[in-house]
Amino acid sequence: MTSVLVDTNVFIDVFGPETQFKEWSSEMILRLRPQAQFILTPIVWAELSSMAPSEDQLMFMLARLNLVREAVPFPAAYQAGLAHIAYRRAGGARERTLPDFLIGAHAFVRSHRLLTRDPGRYRAYFPALDLITPETHPI
Secondary structure, three states: OEEEEEOHHHHHHHHOOOOOOHHHHHHHHHHHOOOEEEEEOHHHHHHHHHHOOOHHHHHHHHHHHOOEEOOOOHHHHHHHHHHHHHHHHOOOOOOOOHHHHHHHHHHHHOOOEEEOOOOHHHHHHOOOOOEEOOOOOOO
């Protein structure tokens, strides 16, 4: 069984309002579910907090996915910091990018695949990370 860290944007696509990626994200969850253990990081959990009025309701919403909660390893946090520094030095302007680097580094350090529909930064700063994206897995 493979482990797949699910990026926030996939959950938002599946459980949120209609987006152009809703069908892809939903289909990938359905396809991967029989053969994958889905991983939930505290960073994604924090980003999802706006989707439900309580933590219990958010847990209920995601319960069918049998997510494994996994803390961000300290080596991943360090790698995320280094990637964020490199991004900023290369002219990256967004200040809110650190969560993306934490998610990518977590997946990389723990050898998880990463399910995301927004692979740009992950591909650039974690090139060895195994990504599942609309480009690599079209429906």
